[in-house]
Amino acid sequence: MKRGLKFMLMISLALLFTMPAAGCSSAPASSGKSGQFTGTAEGYAGEVSVTLTLENNKLTAAEATGIKETEAVGGRALKQMPEMMVAANSVEVDTVSGATFTSKAVLAAAAAALESSGMELKAQEVVVEQKMTPGTYQGEAYGKWKEGSSEGYRFGSPQIISPTRVSVTVDESSILSVTVESCDDTPGFIEEPIRRLPEKIVENQSIAVDIVTGATLTSQAILSAASSALEQAGADLKGFQTKEPRSNEEETYDCDVVVVGAGGSGTTAALTLQQAGLDVVVIEKTAKVGGESVVSTGVLAVGSKYMESISQDPASLASKEIIFEEMMEYNHWTADSLIISSYLDHNGETFDWLQTMWNQTDDPGLKTASRSGLNHGKGSHKYEVLYEDFFIPDGGTLLLETTGKQLLTDENGKVTGVLAEKADGTQVTVNAKDVVLATGGFAGSPELLDQYFHTSFYLYGMSTDCGDGMLMAQAAGAGEPQNLDPFLAEFCSNEFVDFYAGFMKFINYTGLLQLNKSGVRFYNEEYGASDPLAKGAAALYTNREAYVIFTEQDMAKLEENRGKALLTQEVIDTIPSYRDRAMVPFTTIRDEMQAAIDAGQGWKADTLEDLGKAVGIWDMDTYMNTIKTYLSYVENKNDEEFNKRPEMLYSLDEGPYYCVRIIPAIDSTLGAVPINRNCQVLRNDKSVIEGLYAVGQDASGFWGNFYYQTENTNAVTQSWALVSGRMAGEHIAVKQGKEVDWCIWGEE
Template sequence: MFIRNSKGFRPVLALGLCLILLTGLLAGCQGNGNDGDKEAGSNQQETGFKAGTYTGEAEGKEGTIKVEVTMDQADQIKDIQIVSQSETAGLGDSAIEQIKEQILTHQTLTVDAISGASETSNAMLAAVEAAVKQAGGDLEALKAGTVAKAGEGKVEQLEADVVVVGAGASGVSAAVSAADKGAKVIIIEKTAVIGGASNLSWAGKFYNSSVALENGVKVAVETEIADWIVNNHWRVDAAAIRQYVTKSGETYDWLNEKGYNTTFINFGGEQLHMLPAYETRETLLRAMLAESVEQHGGQVLTETTAKKLMTGTDGAVTGVVAEKKDGTTLEISAKSVVIATGGYAGNKEMVKESFGFEGINGGLGQNIGEGLQMSWEAGAKVPDNFGGQMLHQTLARATGNLKKEFTPYEASYPMMTAYLPNFMNVGPSGARFRDEASTLEAVAAANTSAFNGAYHLVIVSKSQLDALAAKGMTGVNAPKLPGMPPEFYADFADQFTLENPWTNAEQVFDAMVGNGDGFKGNTIEELATNAGMDVEVFKDAFNSYVEATKSGVDSEFGKAKEYLEPMGEEGPYYAVVAEINNLGSVGGLLVNTKFQVLNDSRVPVKGLYAVGLESEGVLFNDTYVGNGVGLGYAFTSGRLGGESAAAGALNQ
């Protein structure tokens, strides 16, 4: 829930995550019968659980979690085995093991979700509950217990020069640079993982880095800055843009010196720097923290959640109140506090109210906005452009379910249609809303769709599907391969060609419809009805589009003739549900070029700094339009912001 007051939106956040046990979705789980066929009541009370091993499953964040639960004759959960899961390495898989151990140790299903992995935690609990239900007995009694936290009521006090809240790319960079300037630093992270969204990302932009210049790729700085300002309608901080464009190249060398080596890519003239191998990133960031923060007497505290900022009588920020995993309250006094909490894209309600976006959160679920909330309560200004998001890839709702039945290549057919300009796109009402050539650029595709509604529909006719089945994407004259991120097609890279026929195409699209992830109609009227579109609106749009394919002239949106693929003369017709991936919120705190957080009078809140996504709103008007800027700015703002925070602390 959100309320608006003189400082703008104020999220009312339930920081203690509620457990949602999705029992109603788990019908059909079956026990394997091991000992489960013993006579009822053997060594048990009539209401007791039936000993045996039972199987349960539930949908996690990245796929199905399947478990085997063994009940013994003492009405206890004797063992839990993880049969299969595909959750995020280092976070989701760790959460599964922690939930398992808590259930076994405390013999209760009322277990707190793991910070940063609530969806995975709840799915693990639901899978175990589904298995336990098959053993009969008093399930509610098993859910009645609670897990006491050993540190509840305990208060510890710590001191530092600089406290950094959040250990993603920007937070780690801030902590390391502050420590290198001589500050004693404590960095806290509410999950067990160091690195945040940078562990999942691809590349950053460091303008005119030494390696870019060595490869003969140079950006005209003044032109870049001028174009950036104009493209954002002048509603940006020109000094902040200049700082990033002129200082980010130094960040490349700084990271390399720290052992976090990036690889230069000339991406169509853009200076992108690919991050180290995914599996090495957290280790490298932890090494940076150890060599700087810890060697200078500081601390790295994970599974520690910031609750509020401490302030003095003059309004200056003097530290952070946080809670450790065991319930212990930490009161950390500091002269400078750096907010690096990664935004609020994981808070659907907050995103909807501030930006109107209802798509997919492709970032981290733990980023729910409490860093902003704490800062606003301490006097920080809500920026005038608050609400911007980092909208990027297009997703097809059908993909996940199709992968359970088809190969990864086949399961991706619907998503690939969403990346090609050769198909008709309509909004929820059935009205066409863009030149579909927008699909050729990720940011253009994402923003045109999001502006139109919660999703859009890609219309595929029978003749087009037949052409795809016969000749692959060349059959519909696709100009190039769908511009999906590399990780989307990593499992079928050898099949990912324009010429490869779409075998089983009709079966795949029919399965999409059967799963409720798309629609089908033998006529356009039937398709409109089944998809919830306005029949007359869709008929008008469809007929106009067909006329454009025949004449070669799109008078409504100006789509190029070569992309106006004929629809054929008969059904069936399919509608693919396409949604937009939001990689993170943009902004929420107004900062100056020292990364000091400003109040309503645009004067620094003493002792408070912000880096990364929380501060990125100074670069953009209402939404992110960069390529690699998010990561490049995260590392650069962290490096520079940490130096400023250290100077502010040490010069007092």
């Protein structure tokens, strides 16, 4: 678009999905009814409402609300889209990049409001004459980490989070330059938005440019901060809403193997295949490599020669045989024993192989042995160097921001490649002899979560893991998921309140009283501290939600003296596997509690009876009987129901009282596509789909429970991701007539 005193913006009427006829500009205008009309639709986290003010075939005002939509993402859609509707005299406007669910809800709600009026609108050109005051302006917005959060410190962010700061220089009518001055979001995710978005804003003269896939919150923070700076300059933001042009280009690649996903499992598969002498293409949906593996810290590495070399007591390390028995007993033989056995056979050698490569880079790789595991720390760097120092220099092809859409098959059902699409719309065809699916499960798809688990979760993992691999596999004939489970996080959350950035997510670690939706206790709350994943999170998932009850005194102790304040150190020392995370300083708990109350997810009352009435969902007789029974346990220091230790039967003698609703949180899903011990994808009749493999969180059969937490296992999820990629790569290489050489530790 040319710079000038006027920006002409024609609103596109070609939407990605069909809108009701009342909003179509091709229909003749009709009078209908004037006045205010409201429509609603389901957004990302709740109901979105749009109110239109209509007068004589003109849309004079529009307002969108959705109190449960995320401020950083959905908030931009709620603000910008109504403004564009008024300017265009149409309810058919472009969606906001990165806010798909909220955008679609705004469009649907606006269409419903318009239909109820009986009025038909005729779209018009949006003409904006910018009259900005030349100069440089600064805007601020929070992205991944919110004000007061210290959670980002675990992932490499500063301990005290500041908002993302963006400088924008303008003349009277144009954006001249954009600079991201500072950003405290997670290293490894912020680099691409910082590099690309300023250039895009200037090039397109728009704050409606596409976000960087996989870095939604940081991208939205940069765009929000830039919008704020432009408003300070006197800009009419409706004139800076041009969508990026879509590409009509097509690209074709021919290779031996295409790997869909560049997370941990996709990376090891790609490197194994390439080092065997095969031509490999990797397509990755986001703008970075590593996937969910970048936030994992450790791996089970049984049989690793490297681990033996750094262990203080190598003789104490458990054998493959011992761990096999432990894992199979833990899952009660519901997992595929052949897959478990193959995983353990490849386990230690995989990490020796990886460490041999890391030793040739500036990344330390694996370090610190404990039990049968190794720790490699968080961060993207260890995966970036594997691509930068090995995969790409050795001839591999890496296509970022490229999403797999469909598997190619021949007349016999053999998979022969992948159809994909780049973020700019470029259509990609990759022809290959074999395909490896490594797309990370479907935790980012609310529809699939509801379909398979019938409940809500808060997602701590990657929102881009939307089940692409599973859906493509099923379309090619793959069987239904087996041993399908959510990969539960140890802490709790709420789908309407952001507990992740603060400390309320640790409230389940404290052992405070919890009730289910029926108003009764459902487990020994002690497990929230002693076994928060295998027992605590599992119990919460089974009941779908819980209501935590505590007193003002409990709140004050948590706020002033950390989680430890509720228990003595002597008691903590007697609780097996008590998590240090319960020792966090609950410095923001009052603000978080108020946020929960404001969102209708928290309650406060002077008496326990009034608290039950305030929550409003319980049969009061059932609730009061639960409270009466629990108070007797507290008084007698004896939990007759669940045998909770007396020290955790906290007093409820004195109010005020608080209650907060919590739900399970997940990092990903476990077991989407059925496989055999070679990671080949299976049909329902257990026959193999030729040419198709699944690894990591996409693969089923390895899991028979939410997690493996035995005497000699730890960090199994990340270990499975990396090892399964190696397993698939080895089988494909041999099948295609190549040899796979396992390294001997210390050789390069």
